[in-house]
Amino acid sequence: MYHKHSVHLRMLRLLLSLPLLLEVAFEDFSDVILLKLFAQLWSRRCFRSLTKSHMSKNVVIIGQTGAGKSSLINMLCPGANAPTSNDTTGCTHVEREYRCDLGDRFSCQVHDTIGLEEGRWGFLWAPKAERRLITYLKKMKSPHLLVYCIPAGRGLLKKSDGRNYQKFKSAVGKNVPVVVVVTHLENFRGPFSSWWSNNVDKLKAVGIPVDTRHACITTLPKADLHILCMEETLYDNSCADVKSLIRHILSKM
Ligand SMILES: Nc1nc2c(ncn2[C@@H]2O[C@H](COP(=O)(O)OP(=O)(O)O)[C@@H](O)[C@H]2O)c(=O)[nH]1
Numbered sequence: 001m002y003h004k005h006s007v008h009l010r011m012l013r014l015l016l017s018l019p020l021l022l023e024v025a026f027e028d029f030s031d032v033i034l035l036k037l038f039a040q041l042w043s044r045r046c047f048r049s050l051t052k053s054h055m056s057k058n059v060v061i062i063g064q065t066g067a068g069k070s071s072l073i074n075m076l077c078p079g080a081n082a083p084t085s086n087d088t089t090g091c092t093h094v095e096r097e098y099r100c101d102l103g104d105r106f107s108c109q110v111h112d113t114i115g116l117e118e119g120r121w122g123f124l125w126a127p128k129a130e131r132r133l134i135t136y137l138k139k140m141k142s143p144h145l146l147v148y149c150i151p152a153g154r155g156l157l158k159k160s161d162g163r164n165y166q167k168f169k170s171a172v173g174k175n176v177p178v179v180v181v182v183t184h185l186e187n188f189r190g191p192f193s194s195w196w197s198n199n200v201d202k203l204k205a206v207g208i209p210v211d212t213r214h215a216c217i218t219t220l221p222k223a224d225l226h227i228l229c230m231e232e233t234l235y236d237n238s239c240a241d242v243k244s245l246i247r248h249i250l251s252k253m
């Protein structure tokens with residue numbers, strides 16, 4: 001992408017300077033005017049192409065209540081202050097979008113959503129939460145990417161995660177990729193990425209394809225990691241891994 005733009009820029013500079021050079025060299029001004037016109041059209045095309053990478057793309061974070069969706073938003077978008085809680089019922093009561101700087105001249109909109117799989121006693125009973133999410137995705141002009149959030153703790157990966165993964169994958173259609181972000185990994189021994197390979201059988205069993213693009217992270221803030229005597233870099237590395245995953249997918253669109 002970067003290479004393509006720098007080539008565009010160089011060609012643009014060359015083309016813009018051509019009419020001036022020719023004006024000096026030739027007396028036939030009609031050719032020069034035509035060249036100027038061509039250069040202007042080219043510059044507009046280049047401008048559109050250059051701004052494309054800054055265009056906002058919609059990344060929607062979904063998953064069961066407590067998976068860490070809002071915490072992930074707060075990690076990706078400093079200052080977002082998305083409400084988080086470890087209450088038994090969800091504390092995200094309304095969908096909201098935040099601007100996220102992905103680095104490498106990329107940015108996107110990340111959407112926090114209401115938690116799935118709550119009981120009747122929850123903020124929004126599971127069937128209603130599903131319908132609401134489907135409506136939200138349909139209303140959105142174009143979701144570009146779904147990020148399915150899974151908590152990594154023991155017994156936390158559920159059949160319902162596979163069901164929801166498949167349900168929302170087909171709801172958005174085959175042109176919208178779905179990736180997985182596994183959270184709550186700060187206590188994992190070894191590199192976080194090996195959680196995925198350690199758990200392929202369970203992923204298969206619940207119905208999440210093992211070749212799904214993914215990131216394995218913790219969203220625990222640095223202050224909390226510090227209290228637990230854990231490396232604060234776990235936070236920065238997690239943030240970088242998710243951003244690079246999102247950037248990788250969006251840059252191919
Ligand atoms: N230890 C740990 N706690 C997390 C992590 N991600 C989220 N949490 C906690 O889990 C609870 C639910 O997180 P929240 O972001 O509100 O989940 P949501 O319902 O999916 O939006 C909060 O208390 C978070 O602090 C994580 O990676 N590690």
Ligand SMILES: [Mg+2]
Binds near residue numbers: 091112115
């Ligand atoms: Mg939330």
